[in-house]
Amino acid sequence: MKKLLLATLALAGTGPALAYTLVGQGYTEPVFLTAPSGDASRLFIVEKGGVIKMQSGGKVTPWLDISAQVNTDSERGLLGLAFDPNYATNGRFYVDYIDKTTLATVVASYTATSQGVDKASARTILTVPQTGGFSNHKAGWIGFSPKDPGQLYIATGDGGSVNDPNNNAQNLSSNLGKLLRITPGTDGGYTVPADNPFVGAAGNDEIWAYGLRNPYRNSFDRTTGDLWIGDVGQGQREEIDFASAASGLGRGANYGWRLREGTIATPGVGGARPPGAVDPIYDYGHTVGQSVIGGYVYRGGADANLEGKYVFGDYVSGSIWALSGGSVTALDSPLNNTSGLSSFGEGGTGALYAIDIHGNIYLLAAAVPEPAPAALLAVGLMAYSLIRRRRA
Numbered sequence: 242m243k244k245l246l247l248a249t250l251a252l253a254g255t256g257p258a259l260a261y262t263l264v265g266q267g268y269t270e271p272v273f274l275t276a277p278s279g280d281a282s283r284l285f286i287v288e289k290g291g292v293i294k295m296q297s298g299g300k301v302t303p304w305l306d307i308s309a310q311v312n313t314d315s316e317r318g319l320l321g322l323a324f325d326p327n328y329a330t331n332g333r334f335y336v337d338y339i340d341k342t343t344l345a346t347v348v349a350s351y352t353a354t355s356q357g358v359d360k361a362s363a364r365t366i367l368t369v370p371q372t373g374g375f376s377n378h379k380a381g382w383i384g385f386s387p388k389d390p391g392q393l394y395i396a397t398g399d400g401g402s403v404n405d406p407n408n409n410a411q412n413l414s415s416n417l418g419k420l421l422r423i424t425p426g427t428d429g430g431y432t433v434p435a436d437n438p439f440v441g442a443a444g445n446d447e448i449w450a451y452g453l454r455n456p457y458r459n460s461f462d463r464t465t466g467d468l469w470i471g472d473v474g475q476g477q478r479e480e481i482d483f484a485s486a487a488s489g490l491g492r493g494a495n496y497g498w499r500l501r502e503g504t505i506a507t508p509g510v511g512g513a514r515p516p517g518a519v520d521p522i523y524d525y526g527h528t529v530g531q532s533v534i535g536g537y538v539y540r541g542g543a544d545a546n547l548e549g550k551y552v553f554g555d556y557v558s559g560s561i562w563a564l565s566g567g568s569v570t571a572l573d574s575p576l577n578n579t580s581g582l583s584s585f586g587e588g589g590t591g592a593l594y595a596i597d598i599h600g601n602i603y604l605l606a607a608a609v610p611e612p613a614p615a616a617l618l619a620v621g622l623m624a625y626s627l628i629r630r631r632r633a
């Protein structure tokens with residue numbers, strides 16, 4: 242009976258079992274999910290077209306609609322959402338999108354009340370011109386580190402096309418291909434933290450780290466504050482970059498693009514690793530996947546085997562992996578062999594979710610409801626009898 246049970250649980254994919262539960266569906270091109278810190282009852286789902294929806298108790302409510310001001314061509318869209326660490330008291334949150342008119346990346350703040358979001362509360366925090374006119378590599382993740390409160394981190398892509406034709410990522414006078422770090426103003430605008438690496442030196446003051454191609458999905462470990470970057474590769478290598486909080490979060494780090502693609506010289510434009518450049522903590526080739534989706538260090542508490550491991554995946558292969566101690570384990574994935582894993586997301590108390598661009602949200606690791614052994618046995622018996630009936 243035990244064998245039968247395991248077979249039933251492993252039906253959906255390969256690798257060690259990873260419990261997953263469909264908890265949301267019907268979203269239109271969802272690309273991100275988050276919640277205010279500590280909020281265990283609500284999820285905020287970002288739709289690429291410019292809408293944020295709130296899901297609570299199985300009910301979905303439109304929360305903010307800025308679709309009229311968002312360009313959604315190719316990789317453009319509403320791409321990022323971050324709640325202010327003091328959201329519970331100030332109601333402030335931040336979005337990252339491509340402006341319909343200027344095609345620039347815009348980071349804006351809004352303020353929510355118990356009545357919802359007042360669109361008139363919109364304040365532009367920062368704008369990054371998308372010179373070059375290409376429609377891909379917009380990154381768009383934004384977030385706060387629990388170990389660096391008050392500073393907003395903003396991931397930008399290299400601006401698009403092939404081989405970073407304008408050499409933005411290595412250019413410290415461009416805010417493209419970077420991780421930026423700013424102190425957002427309470428009424429729009431921003432200041433630059435005095436300890437940013439290029440303050441008082443050549444290079445844009447907003448830049449925290451550089452040499453990134455399309456750092457589309459990233460995270461800070463909610464426990465340690467460590468930084469994890471998922472940098473989407475070009476034709477060869479997909480890349481995970483890491484900087485611990487204890488070592489200063491990679492202040493001034495050069496992650497190598499366009500000279501380096503993962504651990505190799507970029508074919509055509511690459512070369513030796515630039516002096517001081519940081520190699521990825523992990524990279525993989527295109528037989529395994531073709532668009533890395535950066536994830537989270539699992540802190541959800543529902544799976545002891547996963548706890549403390551970095552969970553990430555690939556948009557094209559649908560694979561989900563756990564990275565720990567330099568080695569990767571393939572996990573069961575609800576999206577195995579189906580293109581569409583658009584992001585992971587963390588709930589307000591650390592529950593981990595996977596998002597399918599086709600509209601589905603899966604809770605990972607925690608089976609809901611947690612099935613009692615007797616219930617699992619019943620499921621196994623049902624599956625067994627169904628298989629027998631099909632065979633008959």
Ligand SMILES: [Ca+2]
Nearest residue numbers: 439442444446
């Ligand atoms: Ca400077």
